[in-house]
Amino acid sequence: MGAVKPQDLWEDSADAWAAFVEEGDKNRDLLLDPVMLRVCGDVHGARVADIGCGEGRFARMLAKRGASVIGIDPTRGLIRVASRKAGSPRYVLARAEEIPLVSGETDLVVTYVTLVDIEGYREAIAEMARILRPQGRLVVANLNPFVTARMTGWHKGTNGEYLHYPVDDYLEERGERIAWRGLDIVNYHRPLSAYFEAFLGAGMILRRFEEPAPSRQAIRAAPGLAQNLRVPFFYVAEWQKGA
Ligand SMILES: C[S@@+](CC[C@H](N)C(=O)[O-])C[C@H]1O[C@@H](n2cnc3c(N)ncnc32)[C@H](O)[C@@H]1O
Numbered sequence: 196m197g198a199v200k201p202q203d204l205w206e207d208s209a210d211a212w213a214a215f216v217e218e219g220d221k222n223r224d225l226l227l228d229p230v231m232l233r234v235c236g237d238v239h240g241a242r243v244a245d246i247g248c249g250e251g252r253f254a255r256m257l258a259k260r261g262a263s264v265i266g267i268d269p270t271r272g273l274i275r276v277a278s279r280k281a282g283s284p285r286y287v288l289a290r291a292e293e294i295p296l297v298s299g300e301t302d303l304v305v306t307y308v309t310l311v312d313i314e315g316y317r318e319a320i321a322e323m324a325r326i327l328r329p330q331g332r333l334v335v336a337n338l339n340p341f342v343t344a345r346m347t348g349w350h351k352g353t354n355g356e357y358l359h360y361p362v363d364d365y366l367e368e369r370g371e372r373i374a375w376r377g378l379d380i381v382n383y384h385r386p387l388s389a390y391f392e393a394f395l396g397a398g399m400i401l402r403r404f405e406e407p408a409p410s411r412q413a414i415r416a417a418p419g420l421a422q423n424l425r426v427p428f429f430y431v432a433e434w435q436k437g438a
Contacts, residue, residue: 209272
C-alpha cells in the first residue's frame, strides 16, 4: 500500500465511522444483527472477545445480554468513543494480529465485518483461535469476497436500475483504498478459499455458514436492502475450536 499506513487511515477515519454507526447502519441493524445474535446464542455468563470492536456497538449488545465482554481494536479514536459510551465492556487497544489475552481464556470470539479491514488476516485468525478454550466458538460476519473482488459496486442502467455486480480478479489477494461517507481506509480482498484455509489451518471446524437475506419487513423499512436478495453482501460463519 506504499507509504500510507492503513492504521493511520483508520485513526483519521475514526470520527466518520463513529458518526456512521451513530446514525444507524441498516445493514447492521436489520440484516446482520438478527443473524449474529441468533448464531451467538445464549451468551449469559460467557467470556467474549469482540475483535475489531470499533466504537463498541456489538460488544455492548452482548454485554447487555449478560456476557463478560472485552473489545479489542487498534484505533485509539474508536476505543476512546467506546469507553465513553461505557456499559460493561472492557476495551483494550490492540491489533487482531497480536491479541493481548491469555490462550484459552474466552468462550466466544466475535468479529463483526472486520476481517476485511485486518491486514494480517492469517495471524489474526490464528490469534482468535488461540484465545478460545477448546470447543469455544468463533462467530464471524464479513463482506462476501465476491463483493470485495470489485469495490466499484453495482453497474447501473441509464435509469439508475441495478444491472449486475461485477466480479473480477477474484483469486488475487490485495488491499484497496476506499473512500465513502468521510472514511478513507483500506479494505482487503481475499478469496473465500484463502480465509477457509486460514480457519482450518488454525484448527477450527465449520459449524454454520449463512448469507443473510433481508426479511420483507426489513425491505419495507429499508428498500435498499433488497439488493441482498440478488447479491448477498455478507456472510456469517460459526467456527468451533477442536478439542
Ligand atoms: C468496519 S469497522 C467495524 C467495527 C465494528 N466491528 C462494527 O461492526 O461496528 C472495522 C474495524 O476494524 C478495526 N481494525 C482495523 N485494523 C485492525 C486490526 N489489524 N486488528 C483489529 N481491528 C482492526 C478498525 O479500527 C475498525 O474499528
